[in-house]
Amino acid sequence: RDTPGDATYLHVPLVGAFLVHVASSCPLANNGSVLDFDFALVFNKNPLVCYEPDARRFTACDWGLLRPYATVLAAILNNGTAWVQRAEARRRACRDLAPRFWSSTALRRTPPQARIISSKTSNTRASVLLTCHVWGFYPAEVTVSWLHNGNVVGPGDHPPTSAIPNGDWTYQTQVTLMVAPTAGDTFACVVQHVSLDKPLLEEWSPGLSPGLTAKVAVATVLMVLGLSFFVVGVYCYRGKPPAPG
Template structure:
């Protein structure tokens, strides 16, 4: 599905807008003074199904956030949404040129812009997701943890993410964030799994996306408490060694710089 605003739609569209403004002035002349701040908008949307297999063009005039007249290509006529839009709808429906332009916009505006977008690699563009799996502690239970599958930088937005434990799909304890836009035409999402890992369990985050040739899977294997203790002990020993090594190295370099340079024996006599 796509949407676009009418840009440079031609003199007939400009004439239609002029009629709209004239009607507004006539309407307001018989009313009290208008509010100091108001907004008049004209919006054109293109709705695509199966590429350009089926295209719907929708044009709307909006006064102060309320649509008052619109054209729908599925109907083929202008329709008033409020009494304010009735004179415009009746006038435009009686003008063969304006009505012909609106009916042709499915091709001249929507399908044309779709082709331009394809040339610019906007339509059909895909970006592969980046996937990362990381554990974090959970407050739900003494031995509960969360596995977070972070999927970032993908386009388009349609994506399917599943969790597996030892090859069996997990549906309970799965929580997902909302799909977030990155502002660069890519998206990101987090899908979390609450788990109580046992030694040897293999958890898999599986991602399916149109940019991938097949499902992308990333594994995380639960470690035993002993293995975790050994790893933490090794990291602690390495850090402790650095703590003692750095001061010693600094003292050595300082003493080396302050030591007098030996002079040749002939210069001392």
């Protein structure tokens, strides 16, 4: 064993960690009604003593080495009324708060948002991949479809993905469509959700090519300059005094 004066000496204290806490829960059915009520004294994550609501008494629920201690503890808790009253108070709170919790969570309606993002592909027949991102909606059931010039089209080579949770009680999904757009085409992502009075419509149209965009910009500048010179010329002409006659 190293001595305290040695540089390699390391003192490691022997500390044991034990935790006893009270845990209560009330599982809910699909319609929000309370299915059951659980109340227990837990020792290091293991239920030690459990409360039986129908009998209004505590029983040992540990079947391991701690069962003798759990039996004694249950008898102590049943000897008075304080812990039974505490458990019943939580049971009433569970019954009273469950409807409000259910209405503010499972029954709420959050409308979705949508955005279309386009990207180039190497496919010569369908050069553009449209991705409709839909997010922020609740509940998870949502229907997403595509329109091409007002007509319903299929999802193409990429089927829609299922809705996945965002971690904040909302969901997201996306649907893709490979297209070969031409001038004048309009594509729309249609989102149907229980929170919407009417379907959400997000539209996309093909933009001009870079070369054509430059030509249009130059033509616009020339047209504005020509119109400016014309206005100035008319103003100067009308402002000249008449010739003596």
